[in-house]
Amino acid sequence: MHFLDFEKPIAELEGKIEELRHLSDADEINIAEEVGRLQQKVEKQLKAVYAKLTPWQKAQVARHPDRPHCLDYIKALFTDFTPLAGDRLYAEDHALVGGLARFRGEPVVVVGQEKGHDTDTRLKHNFGMVRPEGYRKAQRLMELADRFHLPVLTLVDTAGAYPGVGAEERGQSEAIARTIEKGLNLKVPMVTCVIGEGGSGGAIAIATGNVVMMLEHSIYSVISPEGCAGILWRSGDMAQQAAEALRLTAQDLLEFKVIDEIVAEPMGGAHRDRSLTFQRVGDSIERHLTDLLTLEGGILRARRREKFLAMGRQGLS
The missing domain is CATH 4.10.860 (DNA Excision Repair, Uvrb; Chain A)
Structure with missing residues (x-):
């Protein structure tokens, strides 16, 4: 280990x-x-x-190389998973995985960011940093879910959207904005869980859930500690101080009402007892999904939009 x-x-x-x-x-x-x-x-x-744990230490746990990633959760929690590929515009992006599946018997669409576990898979999945075509694939899957009245379950784990020149040329910011818009307009239940890193717009693009959960030692922030330190102090050595200032822990975000629930991790982090982690995440998703499935589509959409608008109002008050 x-x-x-x-x-x-x-x-x-x-x-x-x-x-x-x-x-x-x-x-x-x-x-x-x-x-x-x-x-x-x-x-x-x-x-x-x-x-x-300090916020910086929590960031390290959230990035732990042995921590379970999106495909691990899909394998543990879903059956009949049928991956769907491509955005029908440009290419397939392996950083974002998704498709049709059953969650404890309920047909759903699942979408998530995959970082990979070793050199080959990390390169294949681009370390979980999604390109525009990945976000457009997410939009396609959300449209599919809306059309066939399937709940959307999303698993967030990315340091941020891919910042390369090619991604910018293909409309990275527009793709993220459209994905956020698509998520907010869904008339089906959407449940999100931050399982590792929730970095910037790359994370929120698929995190516009009716319910947003975080694992106990995951992080969720507008920018990475290193990125923040580079901008504010012109030095990556200040990442620890940046982590403190960003208030990126699950406990901070629950207090700010940015998220709705913290899912407890096994002692020592999710990687020390994967089975227990999967069980707890699955139970939380099932509990919220059961409640959301009783609501009409227009109500789901209105509550989701109000939830995210309220975050801005709280910040201004």
């Missing part, structure tokens, strides 16, 4: 546990009692460390 800088004491303890297990296998020594004692220490350390 990959350990973050602030997890060094935990890494040392888990290293000792691994050494003892190897000794036990080689010499047939029973060290269960010692392993149990060290395991208790690990759990105590995890609890102590994760109870007081």
Whole structure:
């Protein structure tokens, strides 16, 4: 397992546990009692460390290389997933995945950003940074959902939209704006969960949900800490201070009423117990979706639009 800088004491303890297990296998020594004692220490350390994470540390957890990504959630929570590709205008964008599926028996459209887990998949999915054709694909999927009265479930995990010259030439900002507009105009339920990073317009493009949830150690912000530090202080070394100032944690955003719910992660982060993470996210989605499915389309649209307009009013008051 990959350990973050602030997890060094935990890494040392888990290293000792691994050494003892190897000794036990080689010499047939029973060290269960010692392993149990060290395991208790690990759990105590995890609890102590994760109870007081700084915003910058939360950003690191949200980007953890072992953290489950969009396709992991799709595999765990959805059945009969049929991916749909292309925007019918330019190309296929692998950074944004989506298609038809069943969520606990309910037919839905699922859309999300995929970062990839290793070098090959990260390059294939462009590290989760979506190009204009990806957002236009999202629009196409939302239109499909509206036409066939299917709920839309979105999984957000991106550092931001792809900032390359080609993306700008093909209308990146227009594609994001149109996707936001399409999401706000849907007459079907839309539930969003930020599972890792929620970066800038690249995230909000598919985050215009009737309900917006965040995992406990995910982040959601107008800009990355590094980007903010580069603009304000002309130095990436100030990223930690920028993270503090941005108020990007799930706890901050719940307080500001930007999101509706925080989904608790297993102790030590979502990557330490994927099955439990998937179960909790799935249960939260099901609970909200059950409520939303009882509402008429016009009401869903009106409430969603009012929800996002209210954020601006709160900021001005």
